[in-house]
Amino acid sequence: MEEATPVTSGGTFLTYYRFRSFGESNPDDIDVNAPMIAFTFDDGPNPENTERILKTLTENYSHATFFVVGSNAEKYPDTLKAIASAGCEIGNHTYGHANLTSISWEEAQEQIDKTNRAVNKAIGEDTTVIRPPYGAYDDNLLNALQEPVVLWDLDTEDWDSRDAQKIADNILSSVKDGDIVLMHDIYDSTADAVEIVVPKLKEQGYQIMSVSEMAAYKGKELELGKAYGKFKSEE
Numbered sequence: 001m002e003e004a005t006p007v008t009s010g011g012t013f014l015t016y017y018r019f020r021s022f023g024e025s026n027p028d029d030i031d032v033n034a035p036m037i038a039f040t041f042d043d044g045p046n047p048e049n050t051e052r053i054l055k056t057l058t059e060n061y062s063h064a065t066f067f068v069v070g071s072n073a074e075k076y077p078d079t080l081k082a083i084a085s086a087g088c089e090i091g092n093h094t095y096g097h098a099n100l101t102s103i104s105w106e107e108a109q110e111q112i113d114k115t116n117r118a119v120n121k122a123i124g125e126d127t128t129v130i131r132p133p134y135g136a137y138d139d140n141l142l143n144a145l146q147e148p149v150v151l152w153d154l155d156t157e158d159w160d161s162r163d164a165q166k167i168a169d170n171i172l173s174s175v176k177d178g179d180i181v182l183m184h185d186i187y188d189s190t191a192d193a194v195e196i197v198v199p200k201l202k203e204q205g206y207q208i209m210s211v212s213e214m215a216a217y218k219g220k221e222l223e224l225g226k227a228y229g230k231f232k233s234e235e
């Protein structure tokens with residue numbers, strides 16, 4: 001996927017996105033003045049639900065970031081390839097969903113590297129961003145990690161409710177421009193929720209993208225040693 005770059009002018013996303021997938025075309029498809037959100041999915045890949053979510057995203061010219069667990073990544077290389085070829089981003093969620101603050105740095109590094117090896121074997125590239133499981137990190141970890149840390153600010157609590165309409169309502173009732181939305185692509189109910197919510201967000205003018213795309217379109221450079229929960233244009 002081409003690295004997205006910020007644009008200050010260009011075509012209107014809403015005009016174009018019925019016809020083209022913006023990740024594979026040019027940045028002029030995005031209206032940087034229209035609202036954006038990043039969708040993120042943790043704990044997969046999952047052959048069935050990840051693929052369903054990708055189908056919905058692709059049909060709606062949208063992208064997301066998938067924070068994969070290395071042990072699943074090893075099992076499902078074809079799903080990783082499908083994520084990449086849909087123009088979506090693959091992030092690191094450790095090999096075994098480890099709490100990185102309760103293990104040694106050497107162990108943490110192995111958790112991350114092993115995931116990168118599985119991802120690289122499937123798509124020929126490492127992960128670009130990292131989400132520590134449970135959102136657990138400390139300053140030492142933050143300074144040592146070799147990928148920017150991405151958290152979230154809109155928690156759908158999909159793992160708890162397992163209720164598609166509730167998950168969709170959680171997003172629609174509080175979504176704001178620049179939000180990073182937390183979901184998990186291992187549940188049927190989350191794949192169902194994505195089918196409900198994506199067309200509604202599009203009706204409201206939202207452009208749904210990966211974390212790195214949204215950062216770029218908001219003019220933010222993701223830096224090492226920082227943790228990001230949202231991207232606001234005015235900050």
Ligand code: ZN
Pocket residue numbers: 042043093097133134
């Ligand atoms: Zn997780």
